[in-house]
Amino acid sequence: MAHSVDTDQLMGDKVTTAALSADSTARRHVGRLDLSTPLFLLLATVLCVLVLLPLFWLGYYSLTTKSGSPTLANFVRLFNDATIRRAFLIALSMALSVGLFSCLVATPLAWLVARTDMPGQRFVRSLVTASFVTPPFLGAIAWAMLAAPNSGILNNIYRWAFGLDQSQALFNIYTFTGLVFAVTCYSFPFVFTLVANAFDKVPSDLEEASAILGGKPGTTLRRVTLPMVLPAMLAGSLVAIVQAFTMFGSPAILALPAGFHVITTKIWSFFQFPPKLDLAAASAVPLLIVTMLLLWGQRWLLGRRGYTVLGGKSGTPRRVKLGNWKWLAGAYVLLILCVTILFPYLALLKVALTHNISEPLSWNSLTLHNFHFVLFEFSSTRLAIWNTLILGLSTATIATGIALVVAYLVARRAAPGAAFLGVLATAPIAIPGIVLGVGLFLAYANPTFGLYGTLWILLIAFLTIELPAGYQQLSSAFHGVHPELEEASRILGATRLKTLWQITAPLLRTSLIAAWCFVFIGTIRELSATVLLTTAQTKLVSVIIYDLNESGDYGAIAVLGLLLLVVSFTVVFIANRVPVLGGAPPRSGG
Amino acid sequence: MAFVELDKLTKRYGQLTVVKEVDLAIEKGKLVCLLGPSGCGKTTTLRLVAGFVQPSDGQIRVGGRVVSSPKASEPPEARNMSMIFQSYALWPHMTVFENVAYGLRLRRLGKADIQTKASRILQATKLESLAERYPGELSGGQQQRVSLARALVIEPETLLLDEPLSNLDANLREEMRFEIRRLHDEFRYTTVYVTHDQTEAMTAADVIVVMNQGNVEQAGSPEDIYERPRSEFVAQFIGGANIFKGKRVGTDTVDCGNGLVLRCGSGDYAASGQMAVSVRHHDLHLTNEKPSGDLANWTSGKVLRQVYLGSHRDYLVSLSGGETVRAIAPVNVAIPENQQVWLHCPPDRCRALAH
Numbered sequence: 038m039a040h041s042v043d044t045d046q047l048m049g050d051k052v053t054t055a056a057l058s059a060d061s062t063a064r065r066h067v068g069r070l071d072l073s074t075p076l077f078l079l080l081a082t083v084l085c086v087l088v089l090l091p092l093f094w095l096g097y098y099s100l101t102t103k104s105g106s107p108t109l110a111n112f113v114r115l116f117n118d119a120t121i122r123r124a125f126l127i128a129l130s131m132a133l134s135v136g137l138f139s140c141l142v143a144t145p146l147a148w149l150v151a152r153t154d155m156p157g158q159r160f161v162r163s164l165v166t167a168s169f170v171t172p173p174f175l176g177a178i179a180w181a182m183l184a185a186p187n188s189g190i191l192n193n194i195y196r197w198a199f200g201l202d203q204s205q206a207l208f209n210i211y212t213f214t215g216l217v218f219a220v221t222c223y224s225f226p227f228v229f230t231l232v233a234n235a236f237d238k239v240p241s242d243l244e245e246a247s248a249i250l251g252g253k254p255g256t257t258l259r260r261v262t263l264p265m266v267l268p269a270m271l272a273g274s275l276v277a278i279v280q281a282f283t284m285f286g287s288p289a290i291l292a293l294p295a296g297f298h299v300i301t302t303k304i305w306s307f308f309q310f311p312p313k314l315d316l317a318a319a320s321a322v323p324l325l326i327v328t329m330l331l332l333w334g335q336r337w338l339l340g341r342r343g344y345t346v347l348g349g350k351s352g353t354p355r356r357v358k359l360g361n362w363k364w365l366a367g368a369y370v371l372l373i374l375c376v377t378i379l380f381p382y383l384a385l386l387k388v389a390l391t392h393n394i395s396e397p398l399s400w401n402s403l404t405l406h407n408f409h410f411v412l413f414e415f416s417s418t419r420l421a422i423w424n425t426l427i428l429g430l431s432t433a434t435i436a437t438g439i440a441l442v443v444a445y446l447v448a449r450r451a452a453p454g455a456a457f458l459g460v461l462a463t464a465p466i467a468i469p470g471i472v473l474g475v476g477l478f479l480a481y482a483n484p485t486f487g488l489y490g491t492l493w494i495l496l497i498a499f500l501t502i503e504l505p506a507g508y509q510q511l512s513s514a515f516h517g518v519h520p521e522l523e524e525a526s527r528i529l530g531a532t533r534l535k536t537l538w539q540i541t542a543p544l545l546r547t548s549l550i551a552a553w554c555f556v557f558i559g560t561i562r563e564l565s566a567t568v569l570l571t572t573a574q575t576k577l578v579s580v581i582i583y584d585l586n587e588s589g590d591y592g593a594i595a596v597l598g599l600l601l602l603v604v605s606f607t608v609v610f611i612a613n614r615v616p617v618l619g620g621a622p623p624r625s626g627g
Numbered sequence: 628m629a630f631v632e633l634d635k636l637t638k639r640y641g642q643l644t645v646v647k648e649v650d651l652a653i654e655k656g657k658l659v660c661l662l663g664p665s666g667c668g669k670t671t672t673l674r675l676v677a678g679f680v681q682p683s684d685g686q687i688r689v690g691g692r693v694v695s696s697p698k699a700s701e702p703p704e705a706r707n708m709s710m711i712f713q714s715y716a717l718w719p720h721m722t723v724f725e726n727v728a729y730g731l732r733l734r735r736l737g738k739a740d741i742q743t744k745a746s747r748i749l750q751a752t753k754l755e756s757l758a759e760r761y762p763g764e765l766s767g768g769q770q771q772r773v774s775l776a777r778a779l780v781i782e783p784e785t786l787l788l789d790e791p792l793s794n795l796d797a798n799l800r801e802e803m804r805f806e807i808r809r810l811h812d813e814f815r816y817t818t819v820y821v822t823h824d825q826t827e828a829m830t831a832a833d834v835i836v837v838m839n840q841g842n843v844e845q846a847g848s849p850e851d852i853y854e855r856p857r858s859e860f861v862a863q864f865i866g867g868a869n870i871f872k873g874k875r876v877g878t879d880t881v882d883c884g885n886g887l888v889l890r891c892g893s894g895d896y897a898a899s900g901q902m903a904v905s906v907r908h909h910d911l912h913l914t915n916e917k918p919s920g921d922l923a924n925w926t927s928g929k930v931l932r933q934v935y936l937g938s939h940r941d942y943l944v945s946l947s948g949g950e951t952v953r954a955i956a957p958v959n960v961a962i963p964e965n966q967q968v969w970l971h972c973p974p975d976r977c978r979a980l981a982h
């Protein structure tokens with residue numbers, strides 16, 4: 038049935054309709070090309086190359102002999118080699134201990150900061166974020182400066198205070214315990230952030246319901262509040278475990294001198310002369326699988342949306358009055374901040390400003406010698422700083438660009454199969470840096486590409502590693518932009534790309550800059566993939582620091598480390614100030 | 628030939644068909660309202676016209692050319708349409724003037740041209756003093772007017788409105804209803820207006836299209852739709868009505884059971900089987916005196932509930948057959964609850980519904 042309406046007017050309108058139709062046909066030919074499909078295909082190809090190609094070569098090398106016929110011999114060798122098994126087990130137990138201690142340290146801290154009347158909560162939160170910014174390998178080196186058995190500053194102070202001779206030492210960082218300690222210092226913020234957020238979100242009326250039924254504060258905390266943040270605690274611990282398990286820098290710095298390997302350092306050792314690439318590829322596979330399982334577990338925990346995430350805030354959270362306990366709480370917070378931030382940073386400063394690590398600090402011993410050496414004498418640092426800067430800027434820009442377009446295509450379902458792009462862009466999160474390093478080496482160091490020894494292979498590595506961070510940031514930002522804002526632009530005559538450029542990008546400006554900064558900081562501190570892919574011509578600051586550690590040149594390390602920290606903090610600072618710098622003040626949408 | 632034509636337009640999402648073979652022809656310069664409850668497919672139909680959604684079947688023609696079909700669809704930007712969104716969709720990072728000028732800039736107009744056109748529309752929508760403000764600094768009504776100005780300034784061939792008033796408070800909504808109609812009379816764009824509000828549709832529309840579950844139930848002038856509903860759904864959704872189910876027993880008589888026989892003044896009759904009769908709430912006359920003489924179009928029942936509303940009384944009456952009907956009576960007809968009442972449905976107020 039046709040619902041033709043007002044047919045009596047039909048004749049009168051016919052003429053104008055025809056005229057208009059001709060008019061609009063003409064307008065249709067003005068060059069308006071919708072690029073979303075070619076763009077989609079291009080991105081899909083780029084992401085496949087970035088993510089799947091190295092994994093393919095990893096699998097290929099681990100499952101073939103040198104002549105290319107399929108074999109399981111590599112895995113058999115892997116399994117029968119006691120040193121590899123041992124490295125794997127040590128890595129696992131190290132990671133689990135780190136997860137456990139991170140949780141034990143971070144949960145009380147998160148509770149104090151989120152649910153009590155302890156003063157200085159914002160300050161503590163931002164300081165914990167600061168230990169996030171510290172590259173873990175730098176933290177490990179700083180702790181080696183503090184707690185090495187002979188030269189460690191803390192041991193020197195201990196011997197000086199008690200008049201003991203050189204053979205006595207209070208701490209020894211070059212042990213399994215020392216390694217767990219140093220890694221925990223820079224992994225617990227993962228747990229802290231998640232748990233503090235969860236504490237923020239526990240609705241106060243749930244606790245009030247327990248109180249009105251007669252629950253004392255302690256009972257309420259134990260029976261109501263803690264169970265609700267339990268998923269966040271577990272999820273955070275899993276992230277810490279994954280970080281520790283896949284970490285290369287800190288174990289290489291602390292475990293190798295102590296005479297034991299973890300799996301990442303073992304893989305690295307297969308790259309030393311004579312290289313055993315097939316064995317490296319094979320040992321990377323279990324590392325990859327365990328990482329994927331752990332992350333899957335973490336997603337499952339958070340994805341259940343059990344209790345805390347649901348519903349969000351209802352009323353401001355109730356704050357427990359600490360009373361006289363606040364002194365104990367303050368001491369606890371101070372201890373954590375000293376151990377993770379204050380002591381290591383002071384150690385770096387002290388070492389940077391004196392000739393010798395064990396030299397007592399006085400006005401006369403202060404020197405800028407190390408700065409002069411690093412910046413003007415030591416030839417490879419200037420190249421490394423330059424390389425780091427180029428790679429940091431280009432990785433941040435390209436990765437943010439790709440992440441923006443992928444997040445757009447996924448969030449707006451702009452092309453069929455767009456969700457697949459999102460999966461590809463998130464996948465590298467489950468690929469440990471060293472595994473990716475092996476894969477990229479196998480994929481691009483061959484004569485076909487010949488990229489080994491160029492900055493390109495590092496750029497590819499960093500793009501792959503940092504893409505998930507940028508993508509997650511931007512994809513959550515897209516949820517804050519109402520699709521109608523974009524549709525309004527389309528219906529007024531703008532193409533998809535023009536809309537993305539003129540409407541969406543400006544609205545996402547804050548998130549874009551934040552994503553850019555994230556990627557930049559992540560890039561300049563990357564070590565685990567870099568260490569396999571770098572050569573003398575493509576040294577980066579992180580690798581130089583690692584090399585200098587092997588030669589024991591602490592003064593130069595301290596200077597470079599401080600440089601890295603200053604740049605990172607500057608970027609974070611600028612990122613936080615962006616709404617002010619960016620011109621128009623932030624406004625609520627219409 | 629109508630200007631905008633929907634031809635067997637169908638949209639499916641998986642198993643779910645949200646728009647079912649909708650046929651509709653909209654004359655140039657008319658304002659057509661798509662009216663229906665939420666989930667009836669009216670917004671999807673509008674988004675199909677705009678080009679944000681591609682049809683699964685059928686096609687859309689504008690001025691004779693096919694703009695949407697399952698094979699190929701013109702993107703929204705090529706349709707020379709404008710749209711006003713439920714959320715207004717004002718860009719928070721642009722001033723009022725920049726928002727309005729955006730469409731003109733896309734058309735590569737000269738600076739002077741943009742300035743004149745934008746100023747003229749800002750004047751027409753009483754916004755000239757707010758041109759340099761940001762949307763976040765405006766009230767809801769002002770934001771609504773900016774969104775109107777932005778849509779009108781490009782002189783679109785077709786204007787689309789997606790529940791434009793649902794975010795305003797009651798007073799503003801009434802004012803903007805007339806404003807939209809006034810601007811339409813001034814500019815005479817072919818307009819498709821989506822709403823679930825009957826009053827909005829009646830105020831603004833030349834033609835109302837009532838939709839339900841993806842189908843067009845009825846299309847016609849506001850008077851047509853209200854006075855001559857053709858289905859139970861339309862009768863109940865527009866203005867509200869009591870529906871009596873029954874069987875046709877004479878040329879214009881329907882037996883609704885339990886002694887209720889209704890003679891109908893108008894409507895369509897089913898050839899055989901079940902049909903229905905609709906009577907508007909205020910067309911049911913109540914009395915507590917037993918009628919004498921011809922009992923056609925009379926029935927009796929018991930007052931379940933009676934509410935005094937100042938201008939009238941609202942009754943809920945349980946009929947002897949078990950159904951419950953609603954009646955609106957003058958204040959002076961005051962019958963207490965649980966009392967027996969007699970109801971009269973005048974034949975010229977009974978409308979037969981074939982389905």
